[in-house]
Amino acid sequence: MAIIIVMSIGFLIGYFIFPKKWKGKNDRIQILLTTLLIFSMGVSLGSRENFLKDIIGMGWESLVLCVLPIIGSIIVVYGLSIVAFKNKKH
Amino acid sequence: MVVLAIIALFLGIICGNLVFPEQITNYLSGVSDYILYLLMFCVGISVGMNKMVFQKIKEYHFKIFIIPIGIIIGSIIGGACSVLILDIPLNECIAVASGLGWYSLTGILLSNLGGATLGTIGFLSNLMREIISFMIIPYIAKRFNKFTAIAPAAATSEDTTLYIIMKSTSEEVVIMAIFNGVICSAMVPILIKIFYPMFL
Numbered sequence: 006m007a008i009i010i011v012m013s014i015g016f017l018i019g020y021f022i023f024p025k026k027w028k029g030k031n032d033r034i035q036i037l038l039t040t041l042l043i044f045s046m047g048v049s050l051g052s053r054e055n056f057l058k059d060i061i062g063m064g065w066e067s068l069v070l071c072v073l074p075i076i077g078s079i080i081v082v083y084g085l086s087i088v089a090f091k092n093k094k095h
Numbered sequence: 096m097v098v099l100a101i102i103a104l105f106l107g108i109i110c111g112n113l114v115f116p117e118q119i120t121n122y123l124s125g126v127s128d129y130i131l132y133l134l135m136f137c138v139g140i141s142v143g144m145n146k147m148v149f150q151k152i153k154e155y156h157f158k159i160f161i162i163p164i165g166i167i168i169g170s171i172i173g174g175a176c177s178v179l180i181l182d183i184p185l186n187e188c189i190a191v192a193s194g195l196g197w198y199s200l201t202g203i204l205l206s207n208l209g210g211a212t213l214g215t216i217g218f219l220s221n222l223m224r225e226i227i228s229f230m231i232i233p234y235i236a237k238r239f240n241k242f243t244a245i246a247p248a249a250a251t252s253e254d255t256t257l258y259i260i261m262k263s264t265s266e267e268v269v270i271m272a273i274f275n276g277v278i279c280s281a282m283v284p285i286l287i288k289i290f291y292p293m294f295l
Contacts, residue, residue, distance in 0.1 A: 042134065073176050
């Protein structure tokens with residue numbers, strides 16, 4: 006919950022007072038923080054004992070959890086778009 | 096960004112496996128909570144700065160929400176179906192699918208909630224979503240319709256996959272793709288926070 010609150014505070018600051026000229030700086034900070042966090046995720050992953058064995062299983066699980074949501078999204082959006090944008094279909 | 100993320104992940108794995116002693120590993124996971132808060136604050140600023148999006152809501156009314164709503168529902172259904180194939184609990188499957196292609200944030204959030212294994216699955220799965228989207232968007236735009244071309248891209252439709260969507264569709268769809276990306280991106284942390292504690 007705290008994460009959502011922090012994000013909402015950021016949202017309000019971005020909407021009302023954050024200067025446009027600092028947009029690039031904000032983007033760069035995000036890239037830096039993201040890289041740090043992914044590095045830290047890698048560290049906790051690498052420090053596990055059965056790391057090599059685990060990573061093979063994870064690849065297959067990740068693929069399934071990628072392909073099925075893509076198929077689901079395509080089916081639902083296609084269905085909804087036919088109903089909602091009837092006249093605009095090319 | 097993709098290259099940077101993959102390098103950071105690999106360097107982290109090498110350091111965790113071979114270089115860092117246990118104290119540093121524990122210290123890092125403690126500090127990462129604070130880095131995450133700072134990141135979410137900056138993400139909030141980016142979403143809030145996108146004022147063009149709010150103008151578009153007035154223009155298109157509720158219809159502009161149809162694509163992000165469809166993507167979110169479809170992704171959650173797809174994630175839930177994965178439970179039939181994988182030996183992963185339903186809440187984790189749906190939480191990974193709720194990443195909507197935003198691999199970095201999903202990896203970080205799920206690592207924070209459910210540990211490094213779930214975080215890595217969240218990262219890899221959503222990274223694959225972005226890469227596969229690049230490959231299939233032109234085909235989806237032809238085979239289905241131009242609005243459906245945004246579906247695989249999900250949260251990435253405002254930045255990384257925008258160019259390929261633009262190439263495969265029209266300007267009108269590009270505006271919808273940007274709007275969709277902002278809405279999906281804002282929803283990722285909310286969906287993960289809602290679905291991860293569910294069905295336990």
